[in-house]
Amino acid sequence: EPEVTQTPSHQVTQMGQEVILRCVPISNHLYFYWYRQILGQKVEFLVSFYNNEISEKSEIFDDQFSVERPDGSNFTLKIRSTKLEDSAMYFCASRTASQSSYEQYFGPGTRLTVT
Amino acid sequence: AQSVTQLGSHVSVSEGALVLLRCNYSSSVPPYLFWYVQYPNQGLQLLLKYTSAATLVKGINGFEAEFKKSETSFHLTKPSAHMSDAAEYFCALGTGGFKTIFGAGTRLFVKA
Numbered sequence: 001e002p003e004v005t006q007t008p009s010h011q012v013t014q015m016g017q018e019v020i021l022r023c024v025p026i027s028n029h030l031y032f033y034w035y036r037q038i039l040g041q042k043v044e045f046l047v048s049f050y051n052n053e054i055s056e057k058s059e060i061f062d063d064q065f066s067v068e069r070p071d072g073s074n075f076t077l078k079i080r081s082t083k084l085e086d087s088a089m090y091f092c093a094s095r096t097a098s099q100s101s102y103e104q105y106f107g108p109g110t111r112l113t114v115t
Numbered sequence: 116a117q118s119v120t121q122l123g124s125h126v127s128v129s130e131g132a133l134v135l136l137r138c139n140y141s142s143s144v145p146p147y148l149f150w151y152v153q154y155p156n157q158g159l160q161l162l163l164k165y166t167s168a169a170t171l172v173k174g175i176n177g178f179e180a181e182f183k184k185s186e187t188s189f190h191l192t193k194p195s196a197h198m199s200d201a202a203e204y205f206c207a208l209g210t211g212g213f214k215t216i217f218g219a220g221t222r223l224f225v226k227a
């Protein structure tokens with residue numbers, strides 16, 4: 001069964017450094033998302049991406065964040081200058097263009113630790 | 116505004132007992148609802164989904180949920196808890212826009 005993959009599984013970085021989290025969505029999916037989950041808290045929406053542009057973003061997704069689909073398969077989340085509070089699990093998700101279901105398929109997550 | 120509320124951040128049951136995890140939603144349009152399970156240090160696994168077909172939805176691992184429009188609820192149940200059910204459970208609402216809105220989660224403890 002096709003699945004969303006994410007790399008790396010765990011990333012440790014120093015405050016102020018740039019990080020790029022990578023995702024490979026399911027191949028025929030057209031909507032892409034990033035969510036984050038701070039330890040012990042709920043999953044929060046960050047951004048959605050469709051047709052090579054951001055469809056919606058939350059207030060968390062400030063100028064320090066950016067997303068890109070650099071080729072036909074990867075979907076990346078960049079944090080320009082990491083802060084301690086960016087430490088979280090980041091989930092990528094994707095879904096089809098079908099309007100019959102809003103089900104999103106989630107990747108296994110990347111745990112980001114900012115020191 | 117669309118939202119999801121999970122009643123009870125922690126639920127503890129004995130092995131073999133009924134599991135009931137509560138979820139209420141608010142949506143101005145017909146909702147799509149999901150339950151996800153998350154085991155420690157792992158990702159989100161879809162348990163079941165409601166997409167306006169049958170109101171009683173069966174999922175994996177013996178879980179089921181009933182959509183009740185009049186109560187705006189989508190509670191998750193399992194007749195008999197197993198130790199392996201211990202995990203965090205998230206109720207989620209698929210919006211007419213692009214994002215999924217998650218509840219705060221309920222941690223299920225199963226006592227031997």
